[in-house]
Amino acid sequence: MTTRRFIGDTVTLTGRSLRHILRSPDTIITTAIMPIALMLLFVFVLGGAIETGSDSYVSYQLPGILLITVASGISYTAYRLFLDLKGGIFERFQSMPIARSSVLWAHVLASLVSNLVSLTIVMGVALLIGFRSRAGVLEWLAVAGIMVLFTLALTWLAVIPGLAAKTVDGASAFAYPLILLPLISSAFVPTESMPGPVRWFAQHQPVTAIVDTIRSLFSGTPVGTDIWVALAWCVGILGLACLLSMIAYRRRIAG
Amino acid sequence: MNAAVAERAPTIRVRGLEKSFKRLQVLRGVDFEVARGSVFALLGSNGAGKTTVVRILSTLLRADAGTANVNGFDVSTHAAEVRETISLTGQFAAVDETLSGRENLVLVARLRHVANPRVVADNLLDRFTLTEAAARKVSTYSGGMRRRLDIAMSLIGDPRLIVLDEPTTGLDPETRIEVWRTIKRLADDGATVLLTTQYLDEAEQLADRIAILHDGRIIVNDTLAELKRLLPRAKVEWVEKQPTLEDVFLAVVGRPGEKD
Numbered sequence: 001m002t003t004r005r006f007i008g009d010t011v012t013l014t015g016r017s018l019r020h021i022l023r024s025p026d027t028i029i030t031t032a033i034m035p036i037a038l039m040l041l042f043v044f045v046l047g048g049a050i051e052t053g054s055d056s057y058v059s060y061q062l063p064g065i066l067l068i069t070v071a072s073g074i075s076y077t078a079y080r081l082f083l084d085l086k087g088g089i090f091e092r093f094q095s096m097p098i099a100r101s102s103v104l105w106a107h108v109l110a111s112l113v114s115n116l117v118s119l120t121i122v123m124g125v126a127l128l129i130g131f132r133s134r135a136g137v138l139e140w141l142a143v144a145g146i147m148v149l150f151t152l153a154l155t156w157l158a159v160i161p162g163l164a165a166k167t168v169d170g171a172s173a174f175a176y177p178l179i180l181l182p183l184i185s186s187a188f189v190p191t192e193s194m195p196g197p198v199r200w201f202a203q204h205q206p207v208t209a210i211v212d213t214i215r216s217l218f219s220g221t222p223v224g225t226d227i228w229v230a231l232a233w234c235v236g237i238l239g240l241a242c243l244l245s246m247i248a249y250r251r252r253i254a255g
Numbered sequence: 256m257n258a259a260v261a262e263r264a265p266t267i268r269v270r271g272l273e274k275s276f277k278r279l280q281v282l283r284g285v286d287f288e289v290a291r292g293s294v295f296a297l298l299g300s301n302g303a304g305k306t307t308v309v310r311i312l313s314t315l316l317r318a319d320a321g322t323a324n325v326n327g328f329d330v331s332t333h334a335a336e337v338r339e340t341i342s343l344t345g346q347f348a349a350v351d352e353t354l355s356g357r358e359n360l361v362l363v364a365r366l367r368h369v370a371n372p373r374v375v376a377d378n379l380l381d382r383f384t385l386t387e388a389a390a391r392k393v394s395t396y397s398g399g400m401r402r403r404l405d406i407a408m409s410l411i412g413d414p415r416l417i418v419l420d421e422p423t424t425g426l427d428p429e430t431r432i433e434v435w436r437t438i439k440r441l442a443d444d445g446a447t448v449l450l451t452t453q454y455l456d457e458a459e460q461l462a463d464r465i466a467i468l469h470d471g472r473i474i475v476n477d478t479l480a481e482l483k484r485l486l487p488r489a490k491v492e493w494v495e496k497q498p499t500l501e502d503v504f505l506a507v508v509g510r511p512g513e514k515d
Contacts, residue, residue, distance in 0.1 A: 005368075012365040020353050088349035092408070095313040097338040098366050253315070 006099035013093075013106030014113075020080060021114045028114055031073040032121040034179075039065045039122070042188055043129060050189055054219075058131045062123075063214035064187025067207060068179055069122050070115050070151050074158040075175035077111040081162030082171035085252070094253055104159055104249060111155040112148065119147060134220035142227075143217050149234040150210060154178065156241035163248040187211045206233035264327060266291045266416050266447040267312065271321035274307050281307050283471035284321065289416075289464075294438070294448040296462035298455065303468045305451035306346065309420045312449070313343040326415055342414035346421045348405040352394040356385050356404050359393060360411065367412035379407040383437070399430035406437055417441060419450045423457060428501050429508065435460055 021027060039061065047057035054060045081104075084090045093103050123131075135143070158175070165171035182188070184198065185207035191199050202208055209229040216223040267289040274282040281304040289295040299305050310316040312323055314334040322329060328336040351359050357376050364372035380386045383403040388396065393404065402422070409417060419438065423431040438461055442448055452458055458465045459479060466476040475482065498506075 008368070009366060012362065016351065016354070016362055019358070023353050087352070088345050088347045089351055091315060091345055092343065092349040092363075093366070094315055095338060095341070095343040096363070096366055097335060097368075 002099065006102055009098045009102035010105045010109070013102055014109045017080065017106050017110030018113060021076075021110060027076050028118055028121075031076065031114070032069065032118040034072050035065045035069040035118075035122050036125050038068060039126065040129070046188075051193075052190055056130065056132065058126060058129055059133070059218060060215065061188050062126050062131055062218070063211040064182040064185065064207070065122060065126070066119055066147065066214070067150065067182050067187070067210060069118050070147070070154055071175060071178040071181070073115040073118050074111055074151070074154045074178075075172040076114070077107050077155050078158040078162035078165070078171040078174065079168065081107050081159060082165055082168060085163070100253075101246075101249075104245065107162075108152065108155045108159065111158070112151050115151045115155075116147075133218045135218050136220070139217040139220065143214055146210065146214060146227075146230060146234065149231070149238065153234050153238035153241060156238060156245050159245040160241065160248050163245065163252050181205065182207045182211070185211060206230070206237070209233055264291075265289055266326055267295075267449060268324040269308070269312075269321070270323075272308065272311065272318050272323060273320040274304075274311065274316070274318050281471055282318070282321075285468070285471070285473055287466050287473050287476055289447060289449055291447055292445050293463040294442045294450065294461055296458035296465045297449065297451040297468055298453070298458045298465055299451070299468035300453055304471055305453075305468055306420055308468070309343070309418055309449070309451060312337075313341055313418055314338055315343075340414060341416045341418060342409035342412075344406055344409045344417070344419045344422060346424060348398075348401040350393050350401055350404055350408065353392065355390050355392055356380065356396070356400075357389040359404060359408060363408045363411045369412050375411060379410065383407045397430075398426055399433055402426060402430060402434055403437065406434070410441075415447060417446050417448045419448065421451055421453065423452070423454070428504055431457075432505075 039058075042061050042065075043058050047061070050057065052060045084103075084107075090103065094100070133139075157178075161171050161174045185191070185202050185205060187207060191202045191208065194202055209226050210233065213223050213226045213230040216226065265288040267287070269285055269287050272282050272285040273280075285304075285308060287295075287297075297305050297308060307316065311318050312325055312330060314330050314337050317331060322331075324330070325337045326340040328340070330337050351362065354362065357380060360376035360379055361372045364375045369375055377386075380389045383406070385400060385404060385407070388400060393401065396404065406419075406422070422438065423434050426434065435457070438448060438450070442461070448461075450458075450461060462479070464476070464478055465482060466473045468474075475485070477485075
């Protein structure tokens with residue numbers, strides 16, 4: 001009974017959030033435009049000078065661009081959640097007999113849908129400028145699975161500032177470091193070219209493992225242990241972000 | 256609890272309610288009861304703690320001490336049951352600006368799990384004269400329309416207790432009279448209404464019983480007639496009554512608001 005109610009309420013509220021997104025299509029476009037611009041910059045301006053050892057730089061840098069797409073997309077979740085809290089509709093939901101966590105899950109699922117749309121747009125542009133993949137159905141499914149997991153993890157991370165922020169700017173500013181993280185990883189430049197401490201950071205931060213996994217899946221080469229490291233990072237961030245969100249949520253609704 | 260007892264029991268029973276925010280003690284032992292089917296006004300100046308009482312009763316806030324019962328359920332131990340039977344209209348219209356009026360009503364109807372959400376929405380649009388604006392985004396609504404939609408949203412699922420937190424604060428006189436009319440109609444239909452206000456005339460217009468919250472305590476709780484008896488006996492004097500600015504405003508804009 002309660003599970004059915006939770007699912008029903010979550011579906012209703014996700015529908016609401018998706019309507020918000022549909023009515024401000026600019027949020028999807030701006031989410032996609034920034035990574036596309038970065039991709040064009042890397043491929044057509046910087047790429048020629050970067051020695052990666054792979055035959056196509058478009059294919060080399062795409063995984064990093066996909067992660068940047070998600071990182072810039074999720075800041076809208078924090079923004080929308082913040083507006084709900086500010087506008088009083090959150091309190092209306094709280095005073096109604098609905099499953100309480102539905103309110104958060106709806107924002108997270110809507111974020112997942114809108115990010116998948118942005119990712120599809122970015123992939124489309126990548127194909128236009130020469131991205132080709134040797135991945136089979138299984139590899140594509142694996143890429144999709146990792147992206148879904150990564151989006152969920154970052155979205156739950158975005159829920160925390162959405163609940164805790166005092167201003168709109170504060171709610172969305174947290175995303176900037178997440179957008180920059182792929183730049184200090186193996187996403188655009190092989191880590192071997194970096195000086196010691198930077199290389200150490202680049203090789204041990206989550207983006208590198210995720211990027212290397214997706215890159216191997218795209219090129220049809222064995223993924224090795226990277227995939228387990230990538231999954232561990234995604235699941236770890238997801239779990240921690242979920243936990244912290246729930247704490248922020250309780251604190252918020254306790255007044 | 257059998258039906259006969261439930262019928263006689265007050266809708267709200269508050270005993271010794273206390274609440275502090277950090278060092279600031281907002282409620283210092285609040286007691287009151289609201290009888291079924293009555294309109295009860297909680298009157299107090301800004302910062303008197305009215306909203307705190309409302310938030311505790313609508314399960315948004317936990318009290319530090321004391322008990323609050325709504326429709327026979329304790330708000331701290333049976334929050335879910337309390338939420339089934341109340342509706343809250345907060346100080347600021349809690350509507351979704353991006354959705355249309357109808358979509359707002361359908362959304363709440365779905366979340367309240369009522370049958371035929373669309374029919375419920377259409378009936379309320381009609382009842383609150385919002386049918387014409389039903390398909391428009393709420394961000395284009397006037398303050399009065401927004402308030403009407405807000406109250407309409409609160410009525411979905413036929414809550415047995417309607418809580419209105421300063422329903423007319425910040426509204427123009429015309430809209431205020433419109434909201435009063437709405438509340439009177441709710442009362443005529445037999446709803447129990449708890450209303451907070453900082454306007455004496457609002458309490459006088461609407462409430463069967465008025466309690467004054469001051470310094471975290473209820474200092475007076477009585478009917479209007481009894482409250483009036485607290486003051487010295489009325490003297491009969493001849494006074495030339497100047498129109499108030501409100502009378503002028505209403506005359507000029509051509510809405511005889513006091514007609515009903």
